[in-house]
Amino acid sequence: MNNNKQFFFVFLASIVLGILISTNFDIGKIQSFAQLNAKQYQNAIEERASLYKEIGSLKENNIKTKDKINEYTKEDKKNEKILQDMKAQIIDYGLFTGLSQVQGPGIVLKINDGNINLQEDTQYETDNKIFHDNDMALVLNELRKAGAEAISVNNHRIVPWTGVICNWAFLGFEDNKMESAPFNIYAIGDTEKLKTALLEEGSHVKTLMIRKLYVEIEEKDAIIMPPTTADSNVKFMKRKEDN
Incomplete structure (x- = not known):
């Protein structure tokens, strides 16, 4: 009876092992995600710091771009005001110098x-x-x-x-x-x-x-x-x- 039990467990273990082999199951791969050696850990830290730095640079460039757009918008309004003032002056000069019809x-x-x-x-x-x-x-x-x-x-x-x-x-x-x-x-x-x-x-x-x-x-x-x-x-x- 004991021999039968031992045979059954060995047979069951053989089936499980066969399934794992057929599905290319890699126990070491699972462990590689969970554990990093010192070199890999250092590389990950440096990569993360580089990504943070790049994100910060992008944010800073985005702020500068927005400021530049606002500056251009304000400058356009300022230039438009100057242009309107110049046109008004030209009209006044036309009145006084006789270049325009008046009433x-x-x-x-x-x-x-x-x-x-x-x-x-x-x-x-x-x-x-x-x-x-x-x-x-x-x-x-x-x-x-x-x-x-x-x-x-x-x-x-x-x-x-x-x-x-x-x-x-x-x-x-x-x-x-x-x-x-x-x-x-x-x-x-x-x-x-x-x-x-x-x-x-x-x-x-x-x-x-x-x-x-x-x-x-x-x-x-x-x-x-x-x-x-x-x-x-x-x-x-x-x-x-x-x-």
Whole structure:
């Protein structure tokens, strides 16, 4: 009976061993995962430290990238603000230099030669009743002094470099354009201030009235002026930088 039991256990052990061999079961492999020698343990520690260092570097680069993106975004907004300010300045310069069409309240100063009687008037009286280029220059100066922000003569926009000369029955300007009487001088600005300045004692407009020229001042709620046709390219002057 004992011999039978021993045979049974040996037979059972043989079957189990055969199964393990057939499935390539490696006991040592299981143990290799559970236990590491000193060299393997040291290598694992170094690998883990390297991975931590790489992860930290990636996080740092990610933060720097985000900061750079935010910086670019802020810089774009800043540049956009600067660009908008520059555009606004260009518009303002266009208004003051006559490069842009403008509109606003103001006055229309209508001037024409006086009634000339060649049979009765002397040469002096005849000349006094004619509106000359120096008269136009003085009127334009009075309007500027009174605060006119924009001026035009008929359809000719007056700009800071406008000059005027007498050309027979016409007044010629710096761009070789000519205007003839009657002259409608448009001025945008404080209506009351402009009118008061032109009609005060000692003004050149008052002198024109005394010389018996036709003078009329009309107030306007809205005046539209065309842009200048004069050459606005600067050829000789340049900005002086402070040292």
